[in-house]
Amino acid sequence: ELKVEQNPLFLSMQEGKNYTIYCNYSTTSDRLYWYRQDPGKSLESLFVLLSNGAVKQEGRLMASLDTKARLSTLHITAAVHDLSATYFCAVVQGAQKLVFGQGTRLTINP
């Protein structure tokens, strides 16, 4: 059974700082997703990583994938308050089934 674990689950940081969220998964997969969820809202797709060594960047967020280590990272550069949200990684099992991590609740303080 595929398990997806995120670390940390809660993260409080100051504006302007850098930090990384980690996502480990237990079995081989060819796709990994990062989603953002604001309180009371739906999930918004951020990145899809398709191959070993894939790196994608959007603004202050950068995601990478190491399929050999079964590890993805979401790096936040010079955090701003607007990035406060819960971030989920999800791994594909089979054709289209996504298994989600527990989520990382990120709070960025002024």
Added chain:
Amino acid sequence: DAGVIQSPRHEVTEMGQEVTLRCKPISGHDYLFWYRQTMMRGLELLIYFNNNVPIDDSGMPEDRFSAKMPNASFSTLKIQPSEPRDSAVYFCASSRSGANVLTFGAGSRLTVL
């Protein structure tokens, strides 16, 4: 594109009542998923369909839950009878074969008293 449309957005009901949640996937998408989100258990996949056929319902909690997809543009998730522990946000999502994006609806927040 209107996205994935779910209704109702909020539902408050009493224990024992039947609850029906509805979902309209994005046109052209052949996969449809029902997820449940709670604080304790996070996001759980309940069931998913491909071309209107249920593929994996192993996440459906028990017989009180049922899901149907009578056509490509409509799906329902029914809980009968409902219990307080069913209180959660239920998300519907859809995707297209060969594409790498799963699009979520706004969710249906269910409260069972």
